[in-house]
Amino acid sequence: MELEESPKQQYSDKEKSNIFNNEFMPHINSMYNFAYRLTLDQDDSKDLVQDTYLKAYRFIDSFQQGTNAKAWLFRILKNSFINDYRKKSKEPSKVDYQEVESYYNSEEVDRQITPDLRVEALKDMIGDEISNALNSLDVDFRTVIILCDLEGFKYDEMAKILDIPIGTVRSRLHRARNLLKEKLSEYAKQMGYKNA
Amino acid sequence: MSNPDQNQMKQECQNQRECMEMLQLIVDGEASPEQKEHFLVHHLEECMPCYKNYHLEVAIRQLLKNKCTGQAPQELIDSIKAKVISNLAP
C-alpha cells in the first residue's frame, strides 16, 4: 500500500497501460465522488482526482497486481487530500479521537440518540437532504461513511486506507452514523414528522 | 425475514449495547453466518427496538447509495487519459 516503499515490480509500458486502464480507471466514478465529498468543491475534486491518478501512474511499480487497486487508489487520494488540500482549508479537523474512543467506551453508547427516526420519514427524503446531511458531518466522520456505506470497504481495508486501528474504524463509524441520524431527524422534523 | 407480530414483541431490548454492535457488524457485512442467523432470524422476531433499528439502518444505507453517488465528468476522464498516454509515449 505504501508509495514510499521501494517498488517491488518492474512493469513494461504495455503492462503499465493495462493496469492503468483495466484496474485503475474503472474506479474513476468512486474516486471522483470521494474527492467531491472530501473537498465539497468541484474544481478541487477534479484536481485531486487527477493528481491521484497521475501519482498512481508514477508509482505504479509499487502496486502489486492482483491486490486491491481500489483501496490502493483511495489511500493515495486520502493522503493527497490531507497533505495538499486540508492544509489550504481554514477549518481544522474538529474530531478529537481520544474523545471518540472514550465515547465509544462509555455508557453513552447505550443511549439511542434518535430512537424515533422512522423509515417512512426517510422515504420522503427525495431531495438533497441525505447528501446535505452527509456533507455537514466533520470530514473524518464523512470519510468513514463514504468508505463503508457507499464504497463497501471492509473494516480492515478502511484501517489501511486511513492508517488507523480497526477499533477506531468501528467507533468512528458508530459515532458518524449517530451524527448522520441526528441530522436526518432534524430534517424529518422540518418536513413535519412528529417525534422524528 | 417474516413480518413479525408486533404485539408479541419486546418493547425494550435487554442487550442494547451488544445488539447495536452486532447490528453494525451485520449491515457492514462483517458478521459471521451464525451471528447473522441468530440476530436476523431469531432476535429481530422478538425485539421491537432492534427490528426498527435494523430497518432504519438498511434504509439509510439505501438512501445514501441512491443519493450520494455520482459520475466523474467526462472531461476529467479524458484529461487523465491524455496525460498518462503522453507519459507512456517513448
Ligand SMILES: [Zn+2]
Ligand atoms: Zn434487541
